[in-house]
Amino acid sequence: MMVDLCKMKNRIRIECIQGDITNQPDLDVVVNAANARLMPGGGVAGAIHRAAGPELAEACLPLAPIQPGEAVMTEGFGLPNGHIIHCLGPVYGVDEPSDALLADCYRNAVQLADQHGLAAIGFPALSTGAFGYPMEAAARVALGTLLAEAERLASVRLIRFVLFSERDRELHQRVLDELAARV
Numbered sequence: 001m002m003v004d005l006c007k008m009k010n011r012i013r014i015e016c017i018q019g020d021i022t023n024q025p026d027l028d029v030v031v032n033a034a035n036a037r038l039m040p041g042g043g044v045a046g047a048i049h050r051a052a053g054p055e056l057a058e059a060c061l062p063l064a065p066i067q068p069g070e071a072v073m074t075e076g077f078g079l080p081n082g083h084i085i086h087c088l089g090p091v092y093g094v095d096e097p098s099d100a101l102l103a104d105c106y107r108n109a110v111q112l113a114d115q116h117g118l119a120a121i122g123f124p125a126l127s128t129g130a131f132g133y134p135m136e137a138a139a140r141v142a143l144g145t146l147l148a149e150a151e152r153l154a155s156v157r158l159i160r161f162v163l164f165s166e167r168d169r170e171l172h173q174r175v176l177d178e179l180a181a182r183v
């Protein structure tokens with residue numbers, strides 16, 4: 001049932017689904033779990049560059065390198081979305097403080113989307129793959145940051161977490177339910 005899958009905050013819907021970040025055609029922008037050079041890699045970055053095509057790497061060249069916590073935007077090229085926001089998450093236990101840097105990613109990405117007048121944004125679980133961030137700790141930082149940020153957004157109306165496994169989706173939904181009940 002729809003109402004079980006989302007939380008409304010300041011008329012913003014936050015939802016957690018299981019799926020592939022490269023296959024979300026109803027979103028204006030998807031977020032890439034990038035590397036500092038903004039080049040193709042494994043995981044999300046590999047999938048996004050494959051789906052977007054080689055023009056994406058060309059468009060990224062003048063924007064790189066980026067720092068942990070930073071977010072930059074390109075167009076979507078072959079992706080079904082108009083835009084891609086590239087975030088460099090912290091390498092867990094290396095880029096410190098990891099929680100503040102991960103929060104910066106989510107805050108900077110959603111603000112960038114809002115500044116460009118976009119309404120619907122999709123996030124993967126940044127830093128939880130190759131960069132080693134424990135999933136539940138990352139979910140608490142991500143969802144806590146976005147719930148706090150929701151008050152300040154003017155154009156963003158939908159925030160979708162796209163988790164690769166059903167287990168990760170359930171974990172994010174549980175954390176979202178818990179955090180949203182407190183605010």
Ligand code: AR6
Pocket residue numbers: 019020021022033034035036039040041042043044045046047089124125126127128129130131132133162163164
């Ligand atoms: N859609 C949604 N989620 C996905 C997808 C997908 N298509 N593919 C993987 N995930 P990662 P990071 C999940 O490693 O930890 C790259 O090589 C995955 O299960 O993509 O920020 C870059 O080049 C995990 O939970 O991102 C960087 O060097 C989450 O997305 C580095 O990895 C993030 O996994 C970035 O590492």
